[in-house]
Amino acid sequence: MAEIQIKNVAKNFGSYQALHDINLTIADQEFMVLLGASGCGKSTLLRIIAGLETATTGEVWIGGRRVDHLSPKDRGISMVFQNYAVFPHLTVFENIGFGLRMQKLPDDEVKRRVERTAGLMHIEQLLKRYSGELSGGQRQRVAVARALAMEPDVILMDEPLSNLDALLRMEMRAELKGVLAESKTTAIYVTHDQVEAMSMADRISVMHQGKIVQAASPIEVYRDPAAEFVASFIGNPPMNFLPAKAAGSGRWTVAGQNFDGPASGKDLKWAIRPEDLGIADAGFGARAKVVEPLGAHLLVTCDVDGHQFRAVLDSELNVKPGDVLTLAPQEGRGRWFDPETTLAVA
Amino acid sequence: MTAVADVVAPDARKAGRGVYRTGVILLCAWVIVPLYLLFVNTMSSPETVNSFPKSFIPEFNMGSLNFFMGFQGILMALWNSVVVAVLTMVMSITIGAPAGYALSRFEFRGKELFRLLILLTRAFPLPLLALPLAVLFIRTGLDDTAFGLSLVHTTLAIPFAVLITFSLFSGIPLELEEAAWTLGCTRLTAFTKVILPLVLPGITASAIFAFVISWNEVFAAAVLTIENRTLPAFLLQTLGEAPLHLKFAGGFILVVPALIFIFAVRKYLFAMWGIANR
Amino acid sequence: MEARLLPYFLILPVTLFLCLFFLYPFVLVAQEAFGTENGFSLDNFREVVSYWKFPISMKNTFLLAAAVVPIQLALSLLMATMVTKMQKGRDLVLYIWTIPLGISDLAAGIIWLAIFEQSGFLNSMMVGLGVTDQPVSLLSYQTPWMVFLAIMLAEIWRATAIMLVILVAGIGLIPKEYYEAADVFGASRWKQFTRITLPMLRPSLQTALILRVILAFEVFAVVAALGGTLFPVLMGEIYAYQFDLQNGGAAAALAIIVLIISIVFTLIIMRALRVPKGATI
Structure with missing residues (x-):
């Protein structure tokens, strides 16, 4: 059960201000998409929530707990990366079980959870392979399974589908949406692809130049854009x-x-x-x-x-x-x- | 292209390929033949080594090598060489690798200055360091010790250790480390569980490289050691009076580990020298 | 906080080590070279420069560098281009060509001694072929040019590999598209070499030349093994001052001279082959 609150978060890289006073609340079990063009600050915001980046000012709360001073491992999150970040020296099984082993769970529990999440992502037959022997789509599945196996309160995804080809992306989109709905975790998903955002999100936060321009349901963002930027960014044409x-x-x-x-x-x-x-x-x-x-x-x-x-x-x-x-x-x-x-x- | 050129081309190309092949073979011979001749000398009895004319075929007589091994002080020198090289290897990696990691993963004030310091060491004839250190070591009791010499050799090896490990760590995507952090690792456990297994072969190669740097170094070794000479220093000292077969056997013993090591690290040679040196 | 200090913590050991064993010794050398009982003086330099062996060892060191480095540059460029075109046996050939990289200068000197000494292989071959009746003394004061040749060959044999490795790695970084584009425009192999490979290789050439030239001024053990006192070089003289003459001040002064020469050459090479900012691959 985890609601996420972002309070007055700002981030400077030297003299460049990447994020301006971001305020956003993401409800428990909500699927929130951060949508925007590259350089709008969406990945920075996600990385601040994950703890991979520190905000210059502001607070991050997860599940009623202030986490902005905690390291990533103590935040109850897990993350799926753009380039999958599947560890090349471990088998698929050990990759999925990596986080569980770090928690020192007993072997049979690790096995049970790895097999369950591998089943969810349809990669049971790949458990003995190494990352070098997998296709892009399979690596993507391993990355998602690894994040899910942690049974986290919050799952963070940074453009997870952007390296897949168009057909596979469409397939994974639907599958990911289904699996995440079932797992009942709160999800934050960063993308620049508005179709992905529209089709997957409960709510979309449209970001532009380090600010959230509109945070609303996909249909509202489409029908009632709050600003000219949203109107000209969403919808094709x-x-x-x-x-x-x-x-x-x-x-x-x-x-x-x-x-x-x-x-x-x-x-x-x-x-x-x-x-x-x-x-x-x-x-x-x-x-x-x-x-x-x-x-x-x-x-x-x-x-x-x-x-x-x-x-x-x-x-x-x-x-x-x-x-x-x-x-x-x-x-x-x-x-x-x-x-x-x-x-x-x- | 005209029709004439088209007809001529195959012949010219064949000739070109012939020249190319001959060139490659000649250059290989240029490297191997001198080594082979040293091998022939080493594998001959002392009498043969000092006689004339030489045969180009080894007689596989262990006389020279036995003489070498039995020579006063040689075994000690060999042992000293190994100790100094191992110390150099351990020190340059344990001191150098963290810096390589810092260079590849962090942006920090003074980073450029630090890089400059590392690169600067390349523009200096480092063995000259041995001169002032000889005096300093006498004062601190490090003179004529394997440890003292290995400190100088570590100075020689450290710039390479830093630059090589820098390129090794840079080859590991930051994402892997971040993934480990989100999966419950601290900075340290992420390093030991994810980064270290991935760079270990490369680290081993650069450690071997540090070993070879130390194993081969003559000048500083000769300046800093008197009783506890390393093999190169010992050979240098005896160059004037030693019989030929001792020199050749000694040279051979010097060369063999280097050959093995270069073979062991051949995969990393180019990554290490090429990229790290830019 | 922790993350900000971590990099400094990680570079601290190297920095301390280099300060203690790299920067500090150089201060000591300078002190020793410029200092006498009555403070700053150039006495040590005067002594070193006026010694009869100084001009010879200076001339020899420079002559050797001037003879060896250009040949090595040409040879390593040739070998590097040969290897890049190679399909079969590339690994084996590269291994063989890089063997000397692991061989010390002393061992290299001994190896070539096996060829050039009076009862050595060169004499054996010449007598065998009937060029001469009996072995000639090749490495004696009567044949200075032969001593020079032997040292030169040993140096070329030993230290071309280091340049080769740097250049091969450098060529590997040049994107293939440039050559394909050049092929499309009909550029010959030679044109491709001079117009693409050489300019793109500039950073590697810079590094290779700096390393090599500095090593050339440090030449010592090869000379000791082959020429002994017949061919005095700067490093050998430093060694002699330190040990045979027990004159630390003079050794330090000569060391400073070698140091200055090295730095001047490094600067010249960096300037001559400088890469404009933003023009790297």
Whole structure:
């Protein structure tokens, strides 16, 4: 049973500030994903929680216990590394049992737990092998099994799937999610892959320049991005932005179209997901520039009022570059942002 | 490429390969033949060694070697050589390896200065150290002892020990160590359970290397020892008056362990010298 | 706290050791060289430099270095390129070529003595081939050039391996893509060697040359075994001052001279082969 609390954590590397005043609470048994581009501080935050890095200021609490002064071994965590870190001089069995041996558990208990976790990760047949004889995917499984065998309160994962090829990554994603849900451990998972984040997380913390921009459920992050950064980082392709001019209280003009919106004294930005656009009788006049068939859909990049604008349309439609389309947003899907603070306006 | 060149090419290539092969074989012979000739001399009776002309085939007579082994003071010198080399080996690794580890794992103030100190030792003719130390050792009672000499030899071997272990430790991903920490290890147990088993072969190789450095050193050994001479110092001292067969047998005994050691560490030779020296 | 102090704790033994047995002795040598009863003086240097053997031993040391080092450089480069192209037997050839690395200068001197001494193998061969009727004395004061040749050969034989190893490791670090790119652009083997291998090998060449040149100024036991007093060199003179003449001050002064020469050459090589920052592989 372990809730994780991060209180006012900041980290400086010399004059470079990697993390600014991070506050985050992760509920017991929650699957939290730290998502962001490389260099956003997500791995640093994970390593501070693990105890591999010390925060410049702030506190880390795990299961109601302050741990930021403890070494990694005393924090009740285990970790899966990006390059797996499977010990090359030990067999798979000894790798999985490594932490248990360090706890001086009796042999039969070590054996029982190793076999159980190896079974969970479907690597029972590899127990006698060495890391050099394993494929990348198998090493990944050993690394996860080794972390699970510790039966930790918290499992930390640093881009664990990023070195696998696309197909294997998809397979492991589902499997990992299942195993972790079953093990009932709290999990923090660092990734730069938004699909991974969306598909696995209970909650996603989107990080940017050493700050958490939004911490919310995947669907909320997708539907109601808290800031322009989240809107343009999540979703592939990202949200479209158009400038909105005030036209009376709560009324806005966006590229010649009128919308109801928040009451605000200054100009805003209006945003819409490309998936939330459709061909209609009335709407934005959009000149198609590039048409990319993606199988199920057509991705059309067009020009609306001098701004780049993308729409995901039905692949049955016959759209050619140069065509002028009339695009209308789905009801209730438009979002508003303050261009100065870049934050969402309700 | 023209058609003519295409036709000519195979012949030229064949000729080139012939030259290449001959070159390789000649260079191998250049190294081996002198060693072989020393072997022939060592395996001949003292009479043969001093006679003329020489046969290029060994007669497998142990006379020279027996004479060498029976020569006054030789066994003691041989023993001294081994003791000094073993002391050097142990000291340079136990003192040098922690520094190599620190260089590979930590960023700290003064790291560059420390590296400079290590690299500096290479720009100095280190055996000259023996001169002032000779005086110092007399004052401290270390003169003419195996331990005193091994201190100087350790100075010779330590820069290599540091740089070699530095490259060995750098070859072990930090992630492995971090994984061990998250699995319940302290810094020390992570080192003994994970890092040490992985670098042990390399450490052994660099220890052997330190042994050879000490085993071969002549100048400091000759300056610092009088009664307790090492084998090279003993041979140097007797160069003027010793009979030929003693010199050759002595040279042979000096060479043999070196041959074995170089063979034992051949896998690490390039990692050790090449990378560590950059 | 602990983690911040740990690296210092780990480098402490080496630092102390080197201070005590590397830096401190050099201070002592300097003291001994520059000091007499009445304080600072250059008397020891005057004595050493004015001794009749000084110019000869200086000339010999430099001559030997000048004759040996370029040949070793060329030879080790040749061997290193030969080995990199090799497919079969690479390990064996490398082992053989690196054998001298483990052989001491004294042993090397003795090995070549077996060839050059009067009843040695060179004479045996020459008589056998009918070049001469009877063995000639090769290593005597009447044949100084032969003594020089013998010492030179022994030095080349012994100390090329150390350069070879550094260069082979250096070549191993050069990415293969450069050569493949050069092949695509039609560069000849020689062009590839001069345009890719040599420039990329600069850090290794630097190291190899520094090590080798310093060793060349330290030449001692090879000379002692082959030439004895026929071919005085600086290190041999230091040894003689210390033991035969029991003149510690003079030995120290000469040591300082060797030291300065070594440092000057190290600086010259570093300057000549310096690698621009950011231009490393």
